[in-house]
Amino acid sequence: AQSVTQLGSHVSVSEGALVLLRCNYSSSVPPYLFWYVQYPNQGLQLLLKYTSAATLVKGINGFEAEFKKSETSFHLTKPSAHMSDAAEYFCAVSAGNTPLVFGKGTRLSVIA
Amino acid sequence: KAGVTQTPRYLIKTRGQQVTLSCSPISGHRSVSWYQQTPGQGLQFLFEYFSETQRNKGNFPGRFSGRQFSNSRSEMNVSTLELGDSALYLCASSPQTSGGTETQYFGPGTRLLVL
Numbered sequence: 001a002q003s004v005t006q007l008g009s010h011v012s013v014s015e016g017a018l019v020l021l022r023c024n025y026s027s028s029v030p031p032y033l034f035w036y037v038q039y040p041n042q043g044l045q046l047l048l049k050y051t052s053a054a055t056l057v058k059g060i061n062g063f064e065a066e067f068k069k070s071e072t073s074f075h076l077t078k079p080s081a082h083m084s085d086a087a088e089y090f091c092a093v094s095a096g097n098t099p100l101v102f103g104k105g106t107r108l109s110v111i112a
Numbered sequence: 113k114a115g116v117t118q119t120p121r122y123l124i125k126t127r128g129q130q131v132t133l134s135c136s137p138i139s140g141h142r143s144v145s146w147y148q149q150t151p152g153q154g155l156q157f158l159f160e161y162f163s164e165t166q167r168n169k170g171n172f173p174g175r176f177s178g179r180q181f182s183n184s185r186s187e188m189n190v191s192t193l194e195l196g197d198s199a200l201y202l203c204a205s206s207p208q209t210s211g212g213t214e215t216q217y218f219g220p221g222t223r224l225l226v227l
Contacts, residue, residue, distance in 0.1 A: 032212060032213050034215075036218075041220070042220055042221075043116070043202055043204075043218030043219050043220045043221055044202065044204075044218040045218070046215050046216075046217075049213065049215065051213040090155065094212060094213075094214075096212065097209060097212060098168070099145065099157040099160060099168050099170070100145075100157065100216065101157070102147075102154060102155040103154070104154045105154060105155075
């Protein structure tokens with residue numbers, strides 16, 4: 001079975017600062033990993049996904065994530081936070097044909 | 113292309129009632145998955161339908177059911193509503209079956225409040 005742990009339910013950064021949202025996964029088979037973002041009163045939107053083609057994955061809105069098998073991690077980063085990045089971020093894992101398993105989410109606040 | 117649409121967007125029901133939620137996937141998508149989102153439990157998978165057949169089911173009681181029509185539109189039904197069913201219900205569609213590298217596209221959700 002797969003599982004995802006997102007460290008920190010709430011992260012606060014200053015505008016222009018580095019964004020780092022942590023995700024660790026557990027999977028008995030090679031995983032596929034996703035980051036989704038949810039803005040208030042909206043559904044989830046895919047930011048990026050790891051499909052084993054490259055360990056460093058670039059997504060939309062300047063976000064990227066690096067798959068580290070040895071650390072079972074897939075942390076999300078953005079060099080410079082913008083006010084519009086304030087939202088809830090979800091890491092998710094899939095393996096084989098199993099449904100997506102989501103982490104609990106991390107709420108990102110950006111301070112002006 | 114139009115995105116995933118869900119109706120209604122908001123719903124208020126009382127305990128014991130039943131409710132039906134509707135989801136129209138992106139045109140050409142054959143898979144529809146449903147999720148329940150609550151502050152305490154986060155996002156939990158309910159079930160997935162592909163070509164009118166239930167392909168996967170999450171760990172929810174039998175009060176939760178769904179179906180998919182030949183045009184890929186899907187409905188989920190919750191009978192005998194309980195207070196704990198209050199949640200945001202999200203629908204997601206994908207071209208093929210979910211899982212693997214398939215990207216799921218989410219609708220805005222239906223917010224259900226049970227009084």
